[in-house]
Amino acid sequence: MEVQVSEMTSLNSWVSDISTVKSIRVYTGNAVRWCGSSRTPPGTQQQEILHCLKAALVEWVSKFNPDQVKSKRLAEHVVCNLTQDHEKIRPEEREDIKITAKLFIYRYEPGIIKEAATEACLQLGVSQLDSVILALPQLPGGKCHSLEVLLPPWEELESLVQEQMVTSIGVSDMDREMLETFCLNVQQVQPSSCQVNLASCCVIPPELTAFANENGIQLLTHNDPPDILPVEMLQEALSAKLQDPGISEWVPRWILRYSAIIKDRGIIRSKGYMVKAERTATHHRVCPEP
Numbered sequence: 078m079e080v081q082v083s084e085m086t087s088l089n090s091w092v093s094d095i096s097t098v099k100s101i102r103v104y105t106g107n108a109v110r111w112c113g114s115s116r117t118p119p120g121t122q123q124q125e126i127l128h129c130l131k132a133a134l135v136e137w138v139s140k141f142n143p144d145q146v147k148s149k150r151l152a153e154h155v156v157c158n159l160t161q162d163h164e165k166i167r168p169e170e171r172e173d174i175k176i177t178a179k180l181f182i183y184r185y186e187p188g189i190i191k192e193a194a195t196e197a198c199l200q201l202g203v204s205q206l207d208s209v210i211l212a213l214p215q216l217p218g219g220k221c222h223s224l225e226v227l228l229p230p231w232e233e234l235e236s237l238v239q240e241q242m243v244t245s246i247g248v249s250d251m252d253r254e255m256l257e258t259f260c261l262n263v264q265q266v267q268p269s270s271c272q273v274n275l276a277s278c279c280v281i282p283p284e285l286t287a288f289a290n291e292n293g294i295q296l297l298t299h300n301d302p303p304d305i306l307p308v309e310m311l312q313e314a315l316s317a318k319l320q321d322p323g324i325s326e327w328v329p330r331w332i333l334r335y336s337a338i339i340k341d342r343g344i345i346r347s348k349g350y351m352v353k354a355e356r357t358a359t360h361h362r363v364c365p366e367p
Contacts, residue, residue, distance in 0.1 A: 106159040107347040130314035165202030215303040221255040245269040253285040
């Protein structure tokens with residue numbers, strides 16, 4: 078059972094019953110309005126998502142009406158949705174808008190990727206995302222994840238392409254050897270893109286460029302930190318407005334960052350974050366690899 082903002086109990090009830098909540102999904106809506114209203118614009122990806130989460134939670138809590146108390150207990154799964162109707166993509170403008178997303182997952186379980194993609198489509202008012210790039214937590218020393226870790230979430234992404242919910246899918250932070258091995262083991266849909274972090278290599282390695290060109294893979298660059306939303310930052314954002322003695326139990330499950338871009342002009346129409354957090358005593362990463 079989920080509770081939307083319009084169905085929420087009062088702030089006092091929320092504060093007293095926060096221990097009953099097991100998961101929270103926060104949809105920030107267009108992050109441009111949060112960052113644009115800040116006197117000091119966020120300088121890093123981590124600062125931006127933290128700022129957006131805090132701002133969204135402040136506005137969300139402000140919508141609580143003490144006169145609309147329906148229960149003394151909250152549902153186990155709560156949705157904080159700040160997406161506004163005018164931020165949705167209208168059918169008549171869909172062809173002119175490219176919607177890209179990067180999905181950061183912290184612990185993979187079947188269904189988690191479809192959950193995130195479905196929510197993104199719902200919030201943006203579309204039936205299909207143009208591209209989704211899969212991002213797993215970066216390993217120390219620039220190491221790549223094993224096929225055992227990479228293939229299960231990729232297979233779920235492939236199914237979204239088959240269902241026409243996503244047009245193209247890509248990977249991130251793979252060297253030439255891993256990308257080739259990965260492509261040889263993919264069953265249905267080859268990656269159309271591969272993101273490279275320029276913080277780990279100032280210039281894209283020639284061997285990676287050559288392989289990508291030979292296989293029709295677009296190489297992109299990014300400057301995302303190894304952990305876009307550390308546990309401590311998530312807990313800081315939640316504790317800014319939500320009083321919970323068990324705040325240290327909250328961890329991120331997945332984060333989807335999206336951009337809606339006007340194709341011919343290259344202008345960002347909107348961008349935002351969708352974050353799912355869960356209460357758990359132990360933070361399990363997506364991969365136990367050292």
